[in-house]
Amino acid sequence: MHEEAVRTILAEHCKLSVDVSSLTSNGDLYQVGLTSLTTVNVMLAIEDEFDVEFSDNMLTRATFQSIDSLVDAVEELLE
Amino acid sequence: MATQLDSNGAPRSFDDIMSIVADLGESTISEYSVEVDRDARFPTEAFDALKAANLLSTYVPKEFGGDGLTITEVCRVCEEMGQYDASVAMIYAMHQIQVACIVDHAQGDKYFGQYLRDLVENQLLLASATTEIGIGGDVRSSICSVNVSGDDFELTKKAPVVSYAENSDAIMVTCRRSADAPKNDQTVVLVKTEDRELEQLAGWDTLGFRGTCSSGYVISSKGKTEQIMPVPYATVLAKSMHPVSHLTWGSLWTGIAASAVEVARKTVREAARKNPTVPPVSALRLSEVNELLFSMRSGLHEAIDEYQALLDAGDDRAFENFGFSIKINNVKVRCSEMVVDIVGKALQIVGISGYKNDSAKSLSRHLRDAYGASLMVNNDRIRGHNATMHIAYKGK
Numbered sequence: 001m002h003e004e005a006v007r008t009i010l011a012e013h014c015k016l017s018v019d020v021s022s023l024t025s026n027g028d029l030y031q032v033g034l035t036s037l038t039t040v041n042v043m044l045a046i047e048d049e050f051d052v053e054f055s056d057n058m059l060t061r062a063t064f065q066s067i068d069s070l071v072d073a074v075e076e077l078l079e
Numbered sequence: 080m081a082t083q084l085d086s087n088g089a090p091r092s093f094d095d096i097m098s099i100v101a102d103l104g105e106s107t108i109s110e111y112s113v114e115v116d117r118d119a120r121f122p123t124e125a126f127d128a129l130k131a132a133n134l135l136s137t138y139v140p141k142e143f144g145g146d147g148l149t150i151t152e153v154c155r156v157c158e159e160m161g162q163y164d165a166s167v168a169m170i171y172a173m174h175q176i177q178v179a180c181i182v183d184h185a186q187g188d189k190y191f192g193q194y195l196r197d198l199v200e201n202q203l204l205l206a207s208a209t210t211e212i213g214i215g216g217d218v219r220s221s222i223c224s225v226n227v228s229g230d231d232f233e234l235t236k237k238a239p240v241v242s243y244a245e246n247s248d249a250i251m252v253t254c255r256r257s258a259d260a261p262k263n264d265q266t267v268v269l270v271k272t273e274d275r276e277l278e279q280l281a282g283w284d285t286l287g288f289r290g291t292c293s294s295g296y297v298i299s300s301k302g303k304t305e306q307i308m309p310v311p312y313a314t315v316l317a318k319s320m321h322p323v324s325h326l327t328w329g330s331l332w333t334g335i336a337a338s339a340v341e342v343a344r345k346t347v348r349e350a351a352r353k354n355p356t357v358p359p360v361s362a363l364r365l366s367e368v369n370e371l372l373f374s375m376r377s378g379l380h381e382a383i384d385e386y387q388a389l390l391d392a393g394d395d396r397a398f399e400n401f402g403f404s405i406k407i408n409n410v411k412v413r414c415s416e417m418v419v420d421i422v423g424k425a426l427q428i429v430g431i432s433g434y435k436n437d438s439a440k441s442l443s444r445h446l447r448d449a450y451g452a453s454l455m456v457n458n459d460r461i462r463g464h465n466a467t468m469h470i471a472y473k474g475k
Contacts, residue, residue, distance in 0.1 A: 017261070030313075031261050036464065040471045056473050059401035061317070 002050075006070045009045045014038040025067045039064045046070070052077035090141065093152045099132050100156055104163035112164045116444050119289035121246045125167045130202035134171075138178045140186065144199035150179065150323060151387045154330040154379075161334020162341075165448040166290030168334060170204075170243050172327035173291075177205035177251045179323045180267065180308070180315050190305035194269065206247035208298060209320075212237040212280075216456045218316070220262040224255035227304055234268055235299045239281065242293040248272055252298060253312050265312035268302070275300035287447035288455075318398040322386050325407045329379045329414035332452050333372075336418045339425035339445045340365075340372050346429045346440065361428045368424040375417040382410045401468040408461045415452035422449045 003025060011020040016033045023032065034042075042064065043054055054063075054077070063073050084090060107128040115122045129135060138153050139145025148156070153175050160168035178198070185191035197203060209218040223236040236252055244250060249271050256266045281295035308315065343365055350359035385406065389397045397403060422445045426433045433442040 031264055033261075037467050040467055043471050053473075054471065056402050056475050057400065059468070059471050060396060061313075061399040062396055 002071045002074050003067060005049055006046070006067055006074065009042055009049060010067070013041040013045050023067060025071075027066055029064060029066055030061075034064060042070070046074060050074055050078060091146065093146075093148060093155075096134070096137060096146060096148070096152075096156065097159060099134070100159050103128050103132065104160060108160070108163045108167050112167075112444070115164070115166060115290040117289075119284055119292070121243055121292050122164065122167045122170070122290045123246075125164065126170070126204065126246070129167075129171065130204075133199070133202060135174060135202045135204060136178075136199040138175055138182055139195050139199055140182065143186070143192070143195040145195070149387060150326070150390065151383050153179075153323075154326050154383050157327045157330040158334045158337070161331030162338040163334075164290070165331060165335050165444070166288050168331035169288055169291050169328070172324075172331055173207060173242055174205050175327055176320055176323045177207055179319045180251065181269075183319045184310040184315050185308055188309050191269075191308070201248070203248035204243070204246065206241060206244050206250045208236055208238040208241045208244075208250050208252045208296075210239055212239050212295075214262075215239070216460050218253065218456075219265070219313070221253055221255045221265050222262070224258045224260060225266060225268050225307060226258055227307075230304050231301065232268065232304050232307065233301050234270065235297065237280065237295075237297050239295040240293045241296050241298070242291045244277055244294065244296055244298075245292065250275065250298060252300070256311075263313070267308040267312050267315060268300075269306040269308070270298065270300040271302060271306070274302045286450055287444070288451045314395075317404075318395055321404070322398070322407045325411040326379070326383050326386060328452070328455075329382075329410040332414045332418040332449070333376050333379055335445050335449055336372055336375060336421040336425075339422040339442055340368055342433065342440050342442060343368060343425040343428040346432075364424065364428050368421055368428065371417060371421050371424070375414055375421065378413055379410055382406050401472045402474075405465050405468050405472060408465045411456075412453075412458045412461055412465075415458060418449045418452055419446075422446050 007020050010016065014034055018032050047053055052074070054073070058073055063069055108125045111122060111124045136145040137148045137156065138150070139147070141147040157168055157172045160171055181191050181195060186195060210216055211222055213222050214220045223234065225232050225234045234252060234254055236254060241250065249269050252268050252270050253265050254268060255262065256264050276299045278297040279294055280297060283289070283292055283294045347359055347361045347365045350361055389403070422442060426442045426446060429440050429442060432438040432440040435441055436443045
C-alpha cells in the first residue's frame with residue numbers, strides 16, 4: 001500500500017534513468033540516478049504525503065537506498 | 080621494520096612522535112621551506128627526514144609494524160607540522176588520508192594487509208587522484224572506469240590535480256567500477272609507480288602550497304585486480320576519505336594560523352619591552368586574533384572528538400548521517416576562511432617585517448598558503464552540499 005505512494009513520489013520527484021514501474025523494490029536507487037538533492041525532495045514529499053517528520057538519525061544514505069527502505073521508514077514514522 | 084622503539088626499548092608513544100615532529104620542524108623542514116616554496120619543488124629533504132623517522136606509518140596499526148596512532152593523534156601531528164611548513168604538512172596529511180582508507184577498509188584483505196607492511200618497511204608515500212577532467216571537484220562521479228580482463232586491470236584517468244604524483248610510490252585512483260557502471264558506482268584502485276605513466280596536462284605555479292606539486296596528469300596504468308579496493312568508494316569516502324581529509328586539512332590550517340599568531344606575539348612582546356609603561360595597542364589586536372584562533376581550534380577539535388567517538392563506537396551507518404557530514408563540511412569551510420582572516424590580522428600586528436619576503440618575521444608564505452585552503456575543493460561547492468542537507472536536517 002505504502003509502496004505505491006512511494007513509487008509515485010519517486011516518479012514525480014526524481015529523474016531516474018529507468019521507469020519507476022520497472023524498479024524492483026530492493027534495487028539500489030542511487031545506481032539509477034538518485035542524488036542528494038532529489039533525496040531531499042523525496043523526503044519532503046513523503047513528509048507531506050504521510051504527514052510525518054523524518055528524524056535526524058533517519059537522514060542517512062541507507063534510508064533512501066531502495067523502495068523497500070523508504071517504505072520501512074514510512075512505516076516506522078507512522079507507528 | 081619492527082615497531083618503532085624509544086630508548087628504553089618500548090614502542091614509541093604519541094608524545095615521542097610529537098617531539099620528533101617538533102625537532103624536524105625546527106630543523107630540516109624549516110631549513111628548506113623558503114627554497115621549496117620559491118622553486119615550487121617537492122620538499123625532498125623534509126620527506127627524507129620524515130621517512131628516516133618512520134613517520135609515514137604512524138596510522139598503520141601496531142600489528143602491521145606501524146605506530147597505531149589514533150586519528151585524533153594524526154590530526155595533532157598535522158597541526159604541529161602546519162606550523163613549520165604548510166606544503167610539507169599538506170603532503171603528509173594527504174598521504175595519511177590514503178593510509179586511513181586502506182587501514183579502515185582493507186587491512187584484513189590479503190593484498191592490502193601486505194601492502195601496509197610494505198608501507199611500514201619502505202616508508203611508501205601514497206598520493207590520490209579523485210578529481211577528473213569533465214567532472215571537476217565532484218568526487219562522487221567518475222567518467223573513467225577500471226577495465227578488468229582476468230586478473231589484470233587497465234585504468235586511464237585525466238586528473239586535473241594530483242598532488243606530488245611524481246614523488247609518490249603509489250596513487251589511489253577513483254574510477255567507475257566497470258565500463259558499464261553508472262557514474263557514481265565507484266571504486267578505488269592502488270596504482271603503483273612502476274606500473275603507471277604520467278603525461279603532464281597542467282603545471283603548478285601557484286600563489287601558495289607550492290611544494291605540493293599538484294600538477295594535472297593523464298595517468299595511464301595497469302596492474303592486478305587484487306589492487307582494487309575490496310569496498311565501494313562511497314563507503315570509503317563516507318567513513319574515511321571525507322572526514323580524514325577535512326580534519327587533517329583543518330588541523331594543518333590551524334597550524335598555519337597558530338604560527339602566524341606566534342610571530343605576532345613575538346612582535347607585541349618586543350614592543351612592550353621597548354615601552355614598558357604603556358601597553359602596546361597591538362596587544363589588543365593580539366587578544367582579538369587569539370580569540371579567532373580559539374574558535375577555529377575549538378570547532379576543529381570538537382569535530383575530531385566526534386569522529387573519534389564514532390570510529391570507536393564501530394557503527395558504520397553513523398558516517399552516512401546528514402548531521403555528521405554537515406559538521407565535517409563545516410570544519411573545512413570554517414577553518415579555510417578563518418586561516419585567511421587570522422593570518423591577515425597577524426600581519427597587521429607584525430607590520431612591515433611580516434610583509435617582507437626576506438625577513439625573519441615574514442608571513443608571506445603563511446598568507447599565500449592560507450588562500451589555497453578555500454579553493455581545494457571550492458567552498459561554494461561544499462556549502463552547496465550542506466545547503467541541500469540543511470533543507471532536510473532538523474539540527475536536533
